[in-house]
């Protein structure tokens with residue numbers, strides 16, 4: 001998302017369970033569904049926009065087994081897990097920035 005790039009950041013990549021619970025507990029209850037930095041192809045294969053390896057995932061299995069739609073190629077985080085959604089839907093989003101080690 002362009003807004004993240006303006007600040008030398010990128011849409012957040014969630015790399016492990018601790019990061020996932022932190023973000024869910026901090027932002028999920030306030031904002032509901034929030035864009036994270038994952039994209040998918042038509043086979044539901046997922047990757048992180050910042051090119052981190054895909055080594056953790058936490059899909060929403062509560063009602064519909066997500067990811068559930070090959071046309072939905074963006075991903076939001078929600079309290080019950082991640083969901084693939086259409087990329088034109090408007091949601092809040094979380095930017096992540098590398099630490100500056102100057």
Ligand SMILES: [Ca+2]
Pocket residue numbers: 040041044067068069070071072073084
């Ligand atoms: Ca999908």
Ligand SMILES: [Ca+2]
Pocket residue numbers: 066067068069072083084085
């Ligand atoms: Ca979905």
